[in-house]
Amino acid sequence: MTPEGSLLAAEGLRKAYGPTPALDGADFSIHPGEVVAVMGPSGSGKSTLLHCLAGIIRPDSGTVRYGPHTLTDLSDTHRSALRRTDFGFVFQFGQLVPELTCLENVALPLRLNATRRKAAEHRARDWLERLEVDDVAAKRPGEISGGQGQRVAVARALAPQPRVVFADEPTGALDSLNGERVLTLLTDAARDTSAAVVLVTHEARVAAYADREIVVRDGRVKDMAGRI
Amino acid sequence: MSIGHTLLGLLESGPRHGYDLKRAFDEHFGQDRPLHYGQVYSTMSRLLKNGLVEVDGVEAGAGPERKRYAITDAGVTDVAQWLARPEKPEPYLQSTLYTKVVLALMTGRDAAELLDGQRTEHLRLMRGLTERKRSGDLADQLICDHALFHLEADLRWLELTAARLDKLAAAVRG
Ligand SMILES: Nc1ncnc2c1ncn2[C@@H]1O[C@H](COP(=O)(O)OP(=O)(O)OP(=O)(O)O)[C@@H](O)[C@H]1O
Numbered sequence: 001m002t003p004e005g006s007l008l009a010a011e012g013l014r015k016a017y018g019p020t021p022a023l024d025g026a027d028f029s030i031h032p033g034e035v036v037a038v039m040g041p042s043g044s045g046k047s048t049l050l051h052c053l054a055g056i057i058r059p060d061s062g063t064v065r066y067g068p069h070t071l072t073d074l075s076d077t078h079r080s081a082l083r084r085t086d087f088g089f090v091f092q093f094g095q096l097v098p099e100l101t102c103l104e105n106v107a108l109p110l111r112l113n114a115t116r117r118k119a120a121e122h123r124a125r126d127w128l129e130r131l132e133v134d135d136v137a138a139k140r141p142g143e144i145s146g147g148q149g150q151r152v153a154v155a156r157a158l159a160p161q162p163r164v165v166f167a168d169e170p171t172g173a174l175d176s177l178n179g180e181r182v183l184t185l186l187t188d189a190a191r192d193t194s195a196a197v198v199l200v201t202h203e204a205r206v207a208a209y210a211d212r213e214i215v216v217r218d219g220r221v222k223d224m225a226g227r228i
Numbered sequence: 229m230s231i232g233h234t235l236l237g238l239l240e241s242g243p244r245h246g247y248d249l250k251r252a253f254d255e256h257f258g259q260d261r262p263l264h265y266g267q268v269y270s271t272m273s274r275l276l277k278n279g280l281v282e283v284d285g286v287e288a289g290a291g292p293e294r295k296r297y298a299i300t301d302a303g304v305t306d307v308a309q310w311l312a313r314p315e316k317p318e319p320y321l322q323s324t325l326y327t328k329v330v331l332a333l334m335t336g337r338d339a340a341e342l343l344d345g346q347r348t349e350h351l352r353l354m355r356g357l358t359e360r361k362r363s364g365d366l367a368d369q370l371i372c373d374h375a376l377f378h379l380e381a382d383l384r385w386l387e388l389t390a391a392r393l394d395k396l397a398a399a400v401r402g
């Protein structure tokens with residue numbers, strides 16, 4: 001049983017690292033074009049939930065369904081392929097390849113999906129412009145600021161027009177115009193392309209950009225809208 | 229803050245005399261504003277009239293502080309409804325929210341549930357402000373930001389309270 005019209009849905013996810021459960025029967029669902037904030041105390045299982053939903057780690061039990069696929073039943077190869085074509089990621093740390101320029105970084109996922117170099121770099125430049133960091137296109141990640149790096153990472157996640165964007169604390173601290181801008185662009189882009197966004201954050205001002213919020217506590221999900 | 233609901237909540241754990249109610253209120257919630265006897269009696273007579281409490285006995289001697297009050301079923305329902313109803317988010321809610329959390333713990337209700345409900349209410353308002361900010365001019369944005377920062381501060385305090393509920397429960401029941 002998955003909720004009507006959902007794009008990605010999980011049921012009864014359990015995952016333990018050793019004796020401590022990180023997820024203890026977590027349910028989740030998201031619709032196309034929807035932005036859902038995942039909140040909850042530190043260590044409650046938010047990142048683990050996100051990694052299970054994205055097929056990065058396999059839960060001990062429970063299912064994740066994405067469109068017609070049951071992610072939890074797919075082989076590792078098939079799952080990685082799906083991740084590459086359909087999912088985009090924005091994480092807080094270590095997401096850009098240090099040896100590549102920012103432009104090449106943004107073009108990389110397109111290239112991996114067999115887009116030709118010229119077309120990929122053209123699209124990458126568009127996205128760098130949208131995020132107002134086209135001036136760092138030729139620089140490497142080590143030569144730009146943290147905030148610029150975040151925007152490049154968002155450009156890289158959005159350029160392939162993913163169906164689902166997974167963002168784990170994508171703005172670090174929001175006490176800057178930069179963070180606001182990143183969130184506006186991330187959520188606008190998602191709505192424009194009907195992508196779903198799973199937005200992990202502990203900040204209420206970040207969560208306020210989402211359509212609704214869920215709260216993870218002790219590895220379980222509480223849907224505040226009374227919906228799963 | 230609603231003194232009526234607070235006194236009702238205090239009666240849930242058992243009947244009390246007027247002076248005992250005042251003492252319990254001052255001890256838990258009266259930090260900088262102890263209740264006057266007058267407030268206790270006017271509140272209790274209103275609660276009596278509305279059928280939320282009843283007089284359970286009168287001690288020898290004169291004066292309304294000798295009356296012993298007990299909560300009625302309607303009173304219990306009234307407290308439950310008050311606790312379950314999130315407050316309209318606005319600045320300086322702390323004393324009301326604090327009272328609600330403490331009373332929920334004292335009466336064995338789910339305080340985490342109460343905090344979750346309040347967070348939802350705050351976020352609903354914050355979402356509206358964020359939307360207005362997106363479409364507004366600079367003045368709009370600055371005004372919305374001011375409200376957003378204040379609401380966020382409230383919420384942080386709520387989260388911190390939620391994280392300390394176990395300790396608070398021990399202190400309140402202890
Ligand atoms: N690779 C791992 N090995 C062992 N334990 C882990 C691992 N990853 C997470 N955990 C544990 O699982 C629980 C959930 O962790 P998770 O990273 O999902 O929390 P979180 O909600 O994202 O926290 P934060 O807000 O601090 O990022 C924690 O108790 C954590 O210590």
Ligand SMILES: [Mg+2]
Nearest residue numbers: 046047048168
């Ligand atoms: Mg995390």
